[in-house]
Structures are given as structure tokens and as C-alpha cells.
Amino acid sequence: MSDPFLSSDDYDERAHQLYNEAQYDEAIETLREGLGRYPHAAELHVGMGYARLAREEYAWARRGFEEAIGLDPEHEDALAGMGEVLLKLGDRAGAIACFERIIALGFREDHDLMLQVGRALFREGVLDQARRFFEVAITGHPESAEAAACVGYAAHRLADEGGALYWLRRALELDADHAEARIYLANLLYDRG
Structure with missing residues (x-):
């Protein structure tokens, strides 16, 4: 049953909690209300x-992000989401333009957003x-093991083995318990012989 005294923030918080629990249908119903x-x-x-987007309903996801951007053209999360949708739809140039807009708006220091x-x-x-x-994430947050590891993963996929080794080792210097970086580095070293 709906509560007549809920604010938009209350709805957002409830939906976010449902989203984090992978209850997407319930989150959508909460957001609709x-x-x-x-x-x-x-x-x-x-x-x-x-x-x-989580339900892979890209046209509907795009509509949601377009509505948000129409209301707030500088909404960084809407721009990030729109970029993700455009990537899924094959519009790389459009996606990169959304992501560049986030940087232009001054969000380069937003660690989580840059990683996303x-x-x-x-x-x-x-x-x-x-x-x-x-x-950008590691430059703004040089203590971030996660950002360092991500640079390493990308470097490896770009055939920059030296860069991959450096950044994965750096991630482990920052967080010796970073399991994913440790496993990735071990596999790289194993492949080298």
C-alpha cells in the first residue's frame, strides 16, 4: 500500500534498496509510483x-535517462546511464560524448563514477x-587499489604487458588482499613462463 507522505527521495531510496537486492520488478513499481x-x-x-538497464530493456532505459537529462542536463548519473545504454545500442560516439560531458562538468574526481x-x-x-x-580515477585517487587494478586489466587487453604488470603490482601494493588483481597478475606471470 502506498504511503501518501513519502517524498521523492523516499521513493528513490526504496527503489535503490530493491535494485541492490536485484528486485528489479519491485524497484520499477516503486519508481512508477x-x-x-x-x-x-x-x-x-x-x-x-x-x-x-539491469533488465536489459535498453529502449525503456534510454527513455528514463532522456527524461532525467531533460529535467537536469547536468545530471552526472543520468549521463553515465545514457552512455551505458548507447554503448549497448552500438552508438559508441554518442556514449563517449555522454562520458566526456561528465568530465567537462567537473566530475573527474568522482572515483566511483569514473570506474563505472x-x-x-x-x-x-x-x-x-x-x-x-x-x-582519470587513479590520478584523482592514487590510493585506489581498484582503480590501479582496472588500469592493469585494460592495459593487458590493449597488449601493454608492461603496463599491466606495473598496475596490477601497484594495486597489490595498495591492497595486498585484492584477490582479483592477485589472480590476474598470477595468470599473467604464468603465461610469461
Whole structure:
């Protein structure tokens, strides 16, 4: 049953919790209810975009992000989501333009956002750009083992073995318990003989 006193932030928080629990249908229903009351809440449109993206409903996801960007053209999460959708739809130039806009808006210091963008690019095989965004993350946060490891993964996929070894070792210097970097490095060293 709906609560007549919920704010748009309350709906966003509930939907986010459901999203994190992979309950995408419930998240979408919560967001629909919230948008029924707060149709101009950009955050709710962003949430809808990500829930649809998680369900691989790219046209609907795009619509959610477009609505959010229409309400707030500088919404970094909407731009990141739109970029991810455009990558899935094969529009690499459009996606990179969205991601570049995030940088132009001054979000280069947003560690999680730079990693999110880099990972989206990496998944879709846009490796040079993925590495670039991972490097932005490590430049802004030189203590980030995760960013260092991501630079290493991208370097390896770009056939830069020296760079891959350096960054994976750096990730382990920063966090000796970084299991993924340790395994990746071990595999690289094993392959070298």
C-alpha cells in the first residue's frame, strides 16, 4: 500500500534498496509510483533508467535517462546511464560524448563514477577509452587499489604487458588482499613462463 507522505527521495531510496537486492520488478513499481507523484524528479527517472538497464530493456532505459537529462542536463548519473545504454545500442560516439560531458562538468574526481564509466567501456570492448577513464580515477585517487587494478586489466587487453604488470603490482601494493588483481597478475606471470 502506498504511503501518501513519502517524498521523492523516499521513493528513490526504496527503489535503490530493491535494485541492490536485484528486485528489479519491485524497484520499477516503486519508481512508477514515485513518478506518479513526482513526475519532475530527475532522480526517479535515473533510477528507472538503471532498473531497466539491469533488465536489459535498453529502449525503456534510454527513455528514463532522456527524461532525467531533460529535467537536469547536468545530471552526472543520468549521463553515465545514457552512455551505458548507447554503448549497448552500438552508438559508441554518442556514449563517449555522454562520458566526456561528465568530465567537462567537473566530475573527474568522482572515483566511483569514473570506474563505472570505465567498466562500461571495458565491457563493450572500447578499451582505449576504458583505460583513459580508469587513469582519470587513479590520478584523482592514487590510493585506489581498484582503480590501479582496472588500469592493469585494460592495459593487458590493449597488449601493454608492461603496463599491466606495473598496475596490477601497484594495486597489490595498495591492497595486498585484492584477490582479483592477485589472480590476474598470477595468470599473467604464468603465461610469461
